[in-house]
Amino acid sequence: xxxxxxxxxxxxxxxxxxxxxxGRVGFAVPxxxxxxxxxxxxxxxxxxxxxxxxxxxxxxxxxxxxxxRHYIHLSQxxxxxxxxxxxxxxxxxxxxxxxxxxxxxxxxxxxxxxPEQDDASVQGTLEFLYTLNEGFLxxxxxxxxxxxxxxxxxxxxxxxxxxRAYHADRGELETRRExxxxxxxxxxxxxxAVMAGFKTVEVPSIEDGGVDLEAxxxxxxxxxxxxxxxxxxxxxxxxxxxxxxxxxxxEVGGLxxxxxxxxxxxMGKCRPGDMGFxxxxxxxxxxxxxxxxxxxxxxxxxxxxxxxxxxxxxPTVEESDxxxxxxxxxxxxxxxxxxxxxxxxxxxxxxxxxxxxxGEGLKEASELSVLNSNYIAQKLKDVKxxxxxYGEGKWRMHxxxxxxxxxxxxxxxxxxxxxxxxxxxGIHAPTTYFPLxxxxxxxxxxxxxxxxxxxxxFIEAMKKISELAYSDPxxxxxAPTNTTIGRLDEVRASHPKTICLSWxxxxxxxx
Amino acid sequence: MSKPHPYLPNSVPxxxxxxxxxxxxxxxxxxxxxxxDELKFRGELDVPGPYSEAExxxxxxxxxxxxxxLRCPPFLGGGVWPHYVPAVVDEIVxxxxxxxxxxxxxxxxxxxxxxxxxxxxxxxCELLGMEVSxxxxxxxxxxxxxxxxxxxxxxxxxxILVHAxxxxxxxxxxxxxxxxxxxxxxxxxxxxxxxQLDLEDLKEKMDDKTAAVYIENPSYLGFxxxxxxxxxxVAHDSKALFIVGVDPISxxxxxxxxxxxxxxxxxxGQPLGNHMNYGGPLLGLFACRNEPKMIRQMPGRMxxxxxxxxxxxRAFAMTLQTREQHIRREKATSNICSxxxxxxxxSAVYLSLMGPQGIRELAEVVASRAGYAMRRxxxxxxxxxxxxxxxxxxxFTVKFRAxxxxxxxxxxxxxxxxxxxxxxxxxxxxxxxxxxxxxEMHTKRDIDRLVSVLGEVLEG
Numbered sequence: 001x002x003x004x005x006x007x008x009x010x011x012x013x014x015x016x017x018x019x020x021x022x023g024r025v026g027f028a029v030p031x032x033x034x035x036x037x038x039x040x041x042x043x044x045x046x047x048x049x050x051x052x053x054x055x056x057x058x059x060x061x062x063x064x065x066x067x068x069r070h071y072i073h074l075s076q077x078x079x080x081x082x083x084x085x086x087x088x089x090x091x092x093x094x095x096x097x098x099x100x101x102x103x104x105x106x107x108x109x110x111x112x113x114x115p116e117q118d119d120a121s122v123q124g125t126l127e128f129l130y131t132l133n134e135g136f137l138x139x140x141x142x143x144x145x146x147x148x149x150x151x152x153x154x155x156x157x158x159x160x161x162x163x164r165a166y167h168a169d170r171g172e173l174e175t176r177r178e179x180x181x182x183x184x185x186x187x188x189x190x191x192x193a194v195m196a197g198f199k200t201v202e203v204p205s206i207e208d209g210g211v212d213l214e215a216x217x218x219x220x221x222x223x224x225x226x227x228x229x230x231x232x233x234x235x236x237x238x239x240x241x242x243x244x245x246x247x248x249x250x251e252v253g254g255l256x257x258x259x260x261x262x263x264x265x266x267m268g269k270c271r272p273g274d275m276g277f278x279x280x281x282x283x284x285x286x287x288x289x290x291x292x293x294x295x296x297x298x299x300x301x302x303x304x305x306x307x308x309x310x311x312x313x314x315p316t317v318e319e320s321d322x323x324x325x326x327x328x329x330x331x332x333x334x335x336x337x338x339x340x341x342x343x344x345x346x347x348x349x350x351x352x353x354x355x356x357x358x359g360e361g362l363k364e365a366s367e368l369s370v371l372n373s374n375y376i377a378q379k380l381k382d383v384k385x386x387x388x389x390y391g392e393g394k395w396r397m398h399x400x401x402x403x404x405x406x407x408x409x410x411x412x413x414x415x416x417x418x419x420x421x422x423x424x425x426g427i428h429a430p431t432t433y434f435p436l437x438x439x440x441x442x443x444x445x446x447x448x449x450x451x452x453x454x455x456x457x458f459i460e461a462m463k464k465i466s467e468l469a470y471s472d473p474x475x476x477x478x479a480p481t482n483t484t485i486g487r488l489d490e491v492r493a494s495h496p497k498t499i500c501l502s503w504x505x506x507x508x509x510x511x
Numbered sequence: 512m513s514k515p516h517p518y519l520p521n522s523v524p525x526x527x528x529x530x531x532x533x534x535x536x537x538x539x540x541x542x543x544x545x546x547x548d549e550l551k552f553r554g555e556l557d558v559p560g561p562y563s564e565a566e567x568x569x570x571x572x573x574x575x576x577x578x579x580x581l582r583c584p585p586f587l588g589g590g591v592w593p594h595y596v597p598a599v600v601d602e603i604v605x606x607x608x609x610x611x612x613x614x615x616x617x618x619x620x621x622x623x624x625x626x627x628x629x630x631x632x633x634x635x636c637e638l639l640g641m642e643v644s645x646x647x648x649x650x651x652x653x654x655x656x657x658x659x660x661x662x663x664x665x666x667x668x669x670x671i672l673v674h675a676x677x678x679x680x681x682x683x684x685x686x687x688x689x690x691x692x693x694x695x696x697x698x699x700x701x702x703x704x705x706x707q708l709d710l711e712d713l714k715e716k717m718d719d720k721t722a723a724v725y726i727e728n729p730s731y732l733g734f735x736x737x738x739x740x741x742x743x744x745v746a747h748d749s750k751a752l753f754i755v756g757v758d759p760i761s762x763x764x765x766x767x768x769x770x771x772x773x774x775x776x777x778x779x780g781q782p783l784g785n786h787m788n789y790g791g792p793l794l795g796l797f798a799c800r801n802e803p804k805m806i807r808q809m810p811g812r813m814x815x816x817x818x819x820x821x822x823x824x825r826a827f828a829m830t831l832q833t834r835e836q837h838i839r840r841e842k843a844t845s846n847i848c849s850x851x852x853x854x855x856x857x858s859a860v861y862l863s864l865m866g867p868q869g870i871r872e873l874a875e876v877v878a879s880r881a882g883y884a885m886r887r888x889x890x891x892x893x894x895x896x897x898x899x900x901x902x903x904x905x906x907f908t909v910k911f912r913a914x915x916x917x918x919x920x921x922x923x924x925x926x927x928x929x930x931x932x933x934x935x936x937x938x939x940x941x942x943x944x945x946x947x948x949x950x951e952m953h954t955k956r957d958i959d960r961l962v963s964v965l966g967e968v969l970e971g
Contacts, residue, residue, distance in 0.1 A: 008620060016630050016863050026864030027597050029872040033955040036883045043879045044764070048737045048902050051766050056867035058637045064599060067863045071603040071627065071856075078623030080611030089613055096518055097611045100564050106601070109575040114587040115790025116932045118924055124577035125789050135558040150649040150791065151849035153836070161687060191836035191846035195660075197691035200841050238545040268556045270546050285849065293604075293853030294624040295614040295646070295812065297792035300849075313687075336683040339590050339652035339779075340790025348571075356567055358560030361516060367539045368521050371530055374542055378534045395542045423620045431616075434837075451520035452530065483619040485819050488826035490618075493817035496803055499830060500816040501643045503633035505801060 001460045004085070006426030009076035010484045016070055017503045020062035027064070058504075077484040078294070079428055086454040088376075090399045090431035090443025091186070091234060093264045093286030095369075098356065101289070101349040110348055115340040119325045125344065126324035130317045132351040133301075139362065140260070140280045141273025142303030146312045148342040152261060155281030155300030156192035156228070158313065161334045162279055162304060163226045163255050164196055165311040169332065172253070176225040179257075180249070182211050184235060184435040186261060189228045198225055205437055209237035209390040211245055220252045230259035231275065232266070232397035234435040234443070235390050236373065246276025255279065255308075263287045264447070265370055265397035268363030278305045288350035299346040313337050368448035369398040372455055376400065376444055379459045385410065385466045389438055399445035401438050402430075408440050413469040413476050415440040420487070421468070421479040425461045517564075583957035585929035586884075588906045588948025589731065590651060590678055591790055592782050594760065595952055600784040600860045604853050614812075614852070618828045625827035628852065629814045631859035638762050638862065638870070639776045640769025641798035643805075646812040647851040648795030651756060651779035652681040655725070656688025657797065657810040657845055658775045662723035662752040663694050664808050664844070670720045672699050672751075674708050678731040679937045681756075694722070706734045706899035713745055723752040723775075728768070729761055732934075732946060733881075733906030734899050743772035759783055759796065760950075761904045763874025775799050782950075784861030785854050794854035807834060810845030873951060874904075881905040881949040884958045888947070891966050898944055908934070910944045913969055919945070922968030928961055 044052055062070075081087040087094035105111075113122055133145050149155035160179065167176045179193035180201045190200045201219050206212045211229070227249045232238045239245070246256050258272040260282035267287070272280045284290050285298035292298065304312065314333045315326035357365060377400035381388035385407030388400065404415045419429030419442070431443035446455055468475045480486060492498045500506045515522045521530065527539075536542065543551070562570055584593035604610060608623065615621035632644040648654045659671045671689065673682065675698040686696060700712040708726060717724075724746040728736045736742075739755075746753040755768035757778035768776045780794030781787070799805045806813075815830035836843040865873065885907045889896035893913030897903055909931060911919055916933045923930040931947035938944070949958065 013626070015626070015633075016859075017633065020866075023868075025866050025869050026599070027869050029869055029876055030595075030951050030954075032876055032879050036879055036955055039886060040879045040882045043875050043882060046878075046882070046902055047764060048735060050740070051735055051737055051902075053762065053764055053766050053871075055770075057762065057767070057870060059634060059865065059867045059870065060863055061866045061868070062863055064864065067860060068599050068602065070863070071860055072606065074623035074627050075603070075606040075608040076623065077621075077626075078608040078612055078615075079617075079620045080608045082607035082611040087613070089616075092613050094613060098518065100567060102605065102610070104568065104571045104575075107572065107575050109578040109580075111786035111788055112584065112593070113578060113789045114585045114593065114787050114929070115591055116587045116589060117585055117789075117929055118920070121579040121581070121924065121929065122789065124575045127577065128571075128574050131559065135556075138557050141552075150653070150851075151847070153846045153848045154649060154653070157846055161691070164691060187835075187837040187840045187843070188846050188848050190841035191839075191843040194841045194843075195691070195846050197693075238543075240545050240547055243547065243550070266546075268552060269543055270550045270552050274550055274552065283849075291610045291853075292613045292849070293851075294609050294612045294621075294628075294856065295852030296849040297649075297851045297854060298849040335687045336652070336680055337687050338791065339650045339678075339680050339684060339793065343788075343791040345786070345788040345792060352567065352571055354558055355560035355570070356562055356564075357516070357518070358562075359556035359558050361519075361561050362556055362558070364516070364519060364522060367542075368519055368527075370542050371527065371539060372521065374534055375530050394545060397542075419617065420619065423617060428620070429617050449518055449520065452526055480619045484622045485619055485824055485826050487820045488618055488828055489817045489820050489822070490828050493815040493828040493830045494832075498817070499806075501629075501632060501801075501806070501813055501830065502636045503630070504636055504642060506633075506816055 001456060003425045003461055003464060006482050008483045011073040013070065013073045015503060016060045019066050019070060020060045022061055024061045024063050026062050026067045084428055085426045086446065086450050086458050087428040088430050088444045088446045088458060089428060090445040091261055093445060093447055095289055095447040096449035097289055097291040101352045104352055105345050105348050110345060123324055126317050128348060128351045130319050130324055132347055133317060135354045136301055137303060139267055140282065140303045141271030142280055143306040144309040144312060145301055145303040146316065147301045147347055148313050148338045149300035149302055150338055150343050151296060151298040152281060152283040152300040153188040153192060155302045156188055157195060158302050158337050159257050159279045159281055160192050160196035162308050162311050165334050166255065166308055167225055175222055178223050179225055180219060180227040182229060184233050184437055185228060186259060189259060207390065208394060209233060209235040210239040210241055213241060213244060216245065216248055220248055222252065224252050224254035226255040226257055228257040228259060230262050232262045235401050236396040236399040237391045237394055238397055242275045261286060262398060265366055267366040268359060269366055278308060284346055284350040289353040290346045290349040297343045297346055299343045365448045372446040372448060372450055373398055373400050375455055376446055376459060380462055383463055383466050385469055399443060402442045402444065403438050404440040404442060407469050411469040411473045413473050415442050417476050417479065418442060418465050421465050421476045422461055423480040424482040427458055427461055581929050582927045584952045586931050586947045586949060586961065587929060589932055589946055590779055591787050592948055592950055593787060593952045594782040594950050596784055596786055597864055599864060600857050603860045604857050609856060622827055625814050627856050627859055629816060629827050631855040632814060634859055634862040635796055636798060638759055639798050640767030641776050642801035644798040645809050646814055647855045648797050648811055648847060649851060650793035650795045651777060652684035654777035654795035654797050655681050655685045655756060658754050658777050659685055659689045659694055659723065660692055661775065661808050661810065662754060663692060666722045666751060668720050668722035669694050671696050671723050671725055672716055672721060673725045674699055675701055676706060676730055676732055677727060705901045706730060706732060707736060707738060707901060708742060710738060710741055717745060717749045721749055721751040723754050725754040727756040729758055729904040732908050733903040734901035735765060735904060739771040760874055760877060763870035764878055780858050783858035785857050792851055792854050794851045794858060808844055811847045811850055876951045877905045880953055881907065884949045887962045891969060893969055898941060905950055906946055906948045908944050909947050916943045916945045919965060919968055923964055926964050928964055
């Protein structure tokens with residue numbers, strides 16, 4: 001297989017502020033009807049003294065076509081799963097974002113609906129939210145849920161608030177101050193726990209990638225509020241001891257939190273609710289195929305076992321006799337964690353994805369995601385310079401974490417350089433340097449939507465990079481050269497003397 | 512599955528078998544051998560589907576069609592507002608290169624998104640009159656929660672004073688964000704005639720625990736807060752921060768908070784090119800002053816301008832990531848990871864299209880139409896609009912004397928007009944009052960029809 005000679009567009013695009021000429025506009029504002037002008041006269045006269053804007057906002061003055069071209073040019077200097085080649089970014093589940101979902105989510109009967117409309121006028125919206133909620137409970141094995149969180153980390157925050165509310169309700173919040181988190185966890189886990197007022201306690205992983213049970217036993221106690229875990233874990237390994245872990249935590253009165261970032265491996269195969277988890281969040285922008293949008297919006301619904309249902313945010317969608325309504329009736333609720341109902345348009349896409357595949361299709365998607373990742377892991381684990389640490393002989397789930405530490409020692413080529421060289425072949429890099437317990441980590445998650453040919457192309461590129469590392473490392477170290485720009489000065493980007501966060505400050509910098 | 516699925520290229524039985532053979536397994540279930548038998552899910556998930564694309568389209572459209580068509584956009588605001596979204600905005604955010612990309616962790620291949628977000632930050636700064644903006648938070652409400660926490664970290668104090676007419680939704684979210692951090696919220700009274708913040712009450716409630724004073728401008732009930740300089744002064748005299756929440760459209764017409772000494776400015780970016788979508792996705796604006804100690808306490812992502820290593824070209828990168836959860840873990844300024852990037856992109860496109868002239872004109876049109884509607888409604892018998900004697904931007908209160916808010920609402924809804932939001936539960940002291948909103952989307956004809964139907968309902 002020959003690798004592609006990829007070349008990303010580079011329009012040398014100016015900033016939007018550097019385009020345009022005085023007086024140009026990109027949009028025609030509707031005019032006022034004469035009767036309104038007659039009735040109101042000059043509105044600026046009515047603005048209270050001192051509150052009228054006297055200096056216009058320094059926005060660009062550009063025509064419609066200039067704006068359009070500018071952002072299309074910029075889009076061509078970007079890389080998406082639907083426009084790229086393969087996007088094996090571990091932990092992020094970059095699967096195909098179905099086009100029909102976008103088309104249907106652009107329907108004016110979803111886009112032009114106000115969140116405070118009368119329930120009677122939004123039965124369609126409430127219906128799909130209700131059905132999505134039911135499906136979410138089925139897939140996760142939970143009893144009740146809130147769709148309000150706008151992202152995974154937002155869901156985590158809500159989950160920890162629920163843990164807090166539960167212990168407070170039992171009069172134990174004063175003593176239950178600790179959330180236990182394995183050393184392989186996502187960074188959001190400890191950040192969310194601390195934000196909700198808890199201390200975090202780290203437990204190490206053992207050689208097969210699972211939680212060290214002895215270490216866990218030594219840290220649990222009456223001070224334990226809960227444990228946050230993702231299973232399969234961030235090494236892509238399913239922790240077979242999950243029931244024992246849940247028992248250890250439950251025995252001391254703690255709750256089990258499931259970080260659903262890795263749910264894509266196990267839909268229809270096993271459920272967090274059956275593993276002993278009390279709370280789960282799911283990233284709809286991962287497992288349920290909604291686009292990541294360059295960093296958001298996502299959605300992070302939270303499911304709970306019955307013992308926590310009283311504390312869920314309001315409102316929730318209820319149904320009786322085929323009529324849907326918002327219910328605010330939860331006296332012990334933690335309140336609201338989003339101004340309205342969460343990222344509803346994202347939820348519509350997730351709902352569409354769910355019913356497109358159905359139960360059998362969701363299971364098949366998970367199975368193929370696992371097959372794809374093991375295919376890559378098996379083909380690369382013995383290639384010179386790479387290794388597959390932890391869990392010797394174990395199958396991986398939806399992702400696999402390679403280490404390039406041998407290559408680094410022998411050639412000076414690091415995981416970072418490998419990821420940059422992949423870009424030169426038109427392939428998005430895996431997640432690097434995560435999980436923290438793997439040196440020179442390359443976390444690879446191909447997802448089920450990549451064809452065998454794309455997997456082979458990725459494998460070929462990784463082999464080629466190994467070859468180059470040992471024969472001509474400079475070729476790898478100078479990458480990327482085929483992207484819009486080469487390596488950039490990240491120190492300058494964050495240095496107090498040179499940091500520039502807006503056009504306004506740029507204009508004032510002594511350059 | 513019985514036949515290959517279009518989303519699953521390796522679901523073709525021969526391909527699947529070939530791959531299994533390559534890795535030495537005879538059944539997929541071997542890959543799941545680490546899952547203990549008692550945990551394996553038996554049977555099939557009970558969810559609707561599967562559907563082919565053609566069936567799907569019918570099914571989903573059928574569901575959405577159950578939402579009513581209204582004769583004009585609803586007269587609802589409060590934090591999400593019906594504004595027009597130019598076609599170019601939707602065109603850009605539909606580009607697969609933007610839409611289907613992840614957070615730009617590989618800057619060399621994602622300069623497009625990075626530059627766009629840098630432009631977003633810059634455009635927002637110009638509009639708000641501020642110097643530094645982050646790349647977005649989820650919405651106005653969560654932005655308020657983050658701002659309160661940031662103020663508390665900066666001042667090491669624990670009380671936030673808020674205008675008593677704050678949006679109850681936002682207040683609820685703020686409490687969910689701040690109570691675990693030991694921050695308490697205290698309401699400051701207002702002038703019952705004008706709605707303006709009671710400066711004397713504010714001074715009385717300021718103490719050495721006050722981390723910040725928060726106002727919304729325009730307020731939740733639509734009137735413009737006038738004594739902003741005095742409020743800023745009171746806050747700063749006690750070494751507290753001044754946080755202001757805004758509807759960005761109003762800043763075409765109104766003085767931006769950066770010009771009245773706000774320290775942190777938040778707001779809802781939805782009206783800048785994002786559809787209402789039943790309240791999400793939204794766009795939390797978040798800006799502060801250009802002070803290193805403030806910037807270090809900012810939540811969320813920030814994009815900075817730098818150059819390539821060999822120094823020949825401009826380049827854009829995520830900056831100060833040591834504040835963020837993926838580096839800093841439990842010491843991060845916030846747990847936020849996914850934000851509202853695509854909505855921020857939409858707003859960058861929107862503000863570029865508008866330009867200084869467009870945003871000014873738009874704000875004038877909106878305020879004029881709202882002013883027209885307010886006067887006409889206020890002349891109906893048994894109605895008072897607005898309740899507060901102050902300048903209103905695009906929302907205003909309507910108090911019903913002869914009928915209840917709900918009777919008026921149902922009467923309008925019968926004629927497929929959606930009136931304002933009831934404030935009866937949120938602010939019982941205002942009695943039978945609703946919050947109406949008018950934007951450029953409401954023509955004179957729409958407003959006249961609202962008034963005439965409302966008149967009939969009130970008489971009936």
